[in-house]
Amino acid sequence: MAEGHAVHGMAGRVRRLRGQPGRSSGPVVEDFDPGLLDGLVVDDAEAHGKHLLVHVEGTAWSGHFHLGMHGAVSVRRHRRALGEDGLPRTDPPVPAGLAWRFLTAAYLLQITRPTICELLDPAGVSALHQRLGPDLLRDDADPEVAVARLHRSRRAIGLLLLDQSVVSGIGNVYRAELLWRARIDPHSPGSAVPVDALRALWQDTIDLMTVGLGAGWIVTHPDQLVAARDLLVREEPVPRWRKNYAVYLRRGRPCPRCGAAVEAERMGLQTVYWCPGCQVLHG
Structure with missing residues (x-):
């Protein structure tokens, strides 16, 4: 999708x-x-x-x-x-x-x-x-509305991020990679995640999706992000490098940050991926 x-x-x-x-x-x-x-x-x-x-x-x-x-x-x-x-x-x-x-x-x-x-x-x-939640790439998006919706819910944040009435535009790839970057376990209730962490998550999502918009594909690997941003600043096309995710589609493989085996399970209608070693379960 x-x-x-x-x-x-x-x-x-x-x-x-x-x-x-x-x-x-x-x-x-x-x-x-x-x-x-x-x-x-x-x-x-x-x-x-x-x-x-x-x-x-x-x-x-x-x-x-x-x-x-x-x-x-x-x-x-x-x-x-x-x-x-x-x-x-x-x-x-x-x-x-x-x-x-x-x-x-x-x-x-x-x-x-x-x-x-x-x-x-x-x-x-x-x-x-x-009826749609704030869209991070729209000029009229209010981050505090999104943060409030995430923080007042006891549902797992992994579910909330894909609920388009809470926040719009995030899909399964971004969910997995953003939560890994934020060190947040997807099973954490939204209400248990610190507000400052939710604000940082919102900003990181904007940063990654802005690069994705400019590149034309999802870029999440740190080295690729640096290279993609540099090319976009120079108004040059971003090549479609080999996709290099931290946890998405990497069940059973070592986490690039801590070495623990990546886990996966059904959450809602899609499979969620996370590292149990370095993503903190809040609450």
């Missing part, structure tokens, strides 16, 4: 279509009629956690998409011949699982296999933002 940094990257690519009228197509389903967006102009795109919103000029509707495990967003330039209306004369072949296509004179946007595909009015967009 795409984690929050990836969806923010998708929103950035969709924004390339801003100001361009396009031909809207796709299957008509109960909550999404692409014909309502035909001939209109993409005004903006935004992410809130793992949710993508595409706002369109000339209508009250916004497209709302959640990609789930198998969804994808593709934005690419094309060189198709244009007709008298300024749009391509022909459409590309329809990919499997197409939910929505928006074809402008220069770009092709395609969203495939989302688990949520619907049109929302302004009230619906507002309700979506209200």
